[in-house]
Amino acid sequence: MDVKQVLKEMIENPSVSGFESSMANRIEAYLKDITDNIKRDKLGNLIAYKKGTAKNPIKIMLAAHMDEIGLMVKDIDKNGFIKVTNIGGVDQRTLLAQEVIIHGKKDLFGVIATKAPHLQTPEERKSAVAIEDLLIDIGLTKEEAEQFISIGDPITINRQMIPLLGDTIAGKALDDKAGIAAMIECFRELKKINHQCDVFGVATVQEEVGTRGAIVSTFGISPHIGIAVDVGFGKTPELSKDDTLELGKGPGITLGANIHPKIHKRFKEIAKEYNIPFQIELSPGNSGTDAQSMQITQSGVATGVLSIPLRYMHTSVETINLQDIKNTGRLLAYFIASLDDEDLEGFLCF
Known part of the structure; x- marks a missing residue:
């Protein structure tokens, strides 16, 4: 099933914060054949696991929230x-x-x-x-x-997916079902790639009411690295280019206090190596994503954020480019593969 069909089905499946179980069932169906194990925690987070090849693997957590406003x-x-x-x-x-x-x-x-x-x-x-x-x-x-x-x-x-021209679609709840779609694309790519890291893909609950799902799932997984996959403000004529991301030009690689600088740097290196288009998103304080909770869980987690450009956030006509979702998934997968044989302490030292 391609990314457009996955998004269509997710858009039309309701998942208001606190009422995500039906959406979790659908996501599980997408992931069951491309991951090794899937479980749910007590809050309702869906956690998909794909084992790496290393004896003592780095644990990396991907978080994209499946809840929507309502x-x-x-x-x-x-x-x-x-x-x-x-x-x-x-x-x-x-x-x-x-x-x-x-x-x-x-x-x-x-x-x-x-x-x-x-x-x-x-x-x-x-x-x-x-x-x-x-x-x-x-x-x-x-x-x-x-x-x-x-x-x-x-x-x-009551809104279905609206195909626009080119690779652009509109609909409700693309914040953050676009992130879920990118995470699925990542796992599809990882099926073809040797990776030493253990990968935990979490479809989190209740992000829109306080990133609650990320808090408990990060505590349970205790990852070395956590990556939030969310959406960023898409450029429209009345908005400054400095504060927005342009549709069709790749994911935003976020930089700011919520982001570990070595993770930001590695994402840029991987994007250049594999010719994946990207943009820089500045987030001087709180990123407003699941990364804010991942970063300060237990003794702290090194975090990164990839932002998919999205226009008209928190409306019923959120608009996104499908190529940006695919490129986000590819960038995630190649980033994970790049951590093979890493000295984690050396990689993450400031």
């Missing part, structure tokens, strides 16, 4: 309208007029509604509707709705 049922009013709250960093300005799916006892379709502009005051038309004032109309009475919906049920935007 909404949650907060109340059902007397007329059957659904009130909501957010899970993760939802921008309520993007929600009006969206089609949604409420994942209750059965999936129910609805639309996010507000007063028609003709009935709004001039002041109301000037400001965004607060999330507590949004309502979902499912077309049922309160009594009918309560047969299928409970307080706390997750809600996702």
Whole structure:
């Protein structure tokens, strides 16, 4: 199955933070034939393991989060309208007029509604509707709705993958299902490559609400090196080139306080050696990825971040280039293979 089909299936499979089990099942199906062992921990992280050839191998952990932002049922009013709250960093300005799916006892379709502009005051038309004032109309009475919906049920935007021109696609939750796809590409490449490292590929949970999955999975694995595979802000006309990554020009190799400089340097060397396009992403403080939790787990982990360029983050039309995902997977695989016969202490010393 190619990367485009994998992404299509993952986009259409809901995985709001705290409700990732169905997504984990799908990812396991992609990885079972290209890894040696797959397990889940108590928080729900999916951990795929591929053994290296060394007697005392370096342990490297790849982390890409499988959760997505979404909404949650907060109340059902007397007329059957659904009130909501957010899970993760939802921008309520993007929600009006969206089609949604409420994942209750059965999936129910609805639309996010507000007063028609003709009935709004001039002041109301000037400001965004607060999330507590949004309502979902499912077309049922309160009594009918309560047969299928409970307080706390997750809600996702009803959006399928949209093929654009060239190798570009759009859809929801590409943050960070694009990272999951890159990790799958990495394991596919590793099937063809001799590598001495033991590789742990973790589809983490609850990144969007505090990188919780990365905290517990890193503690359990205790890796020597941890690499977060996530998305970075894609360039659009109104954004500075210095703060963004361009689609189609390869992954961003992150540099900053959350990153071990030797890992950053090695990624650049490997990219040049194998003619893999790349960009430099600056992250002076917290990278905002699973790497922030990996780095400070137990006595500390040497971390790196690869960022796949993505436009319109945390909207239902996140946009990405498929070649960037493939190149991210290749770069990860060749980086892992380059650690053969390494003196780990020498490699990681500052």
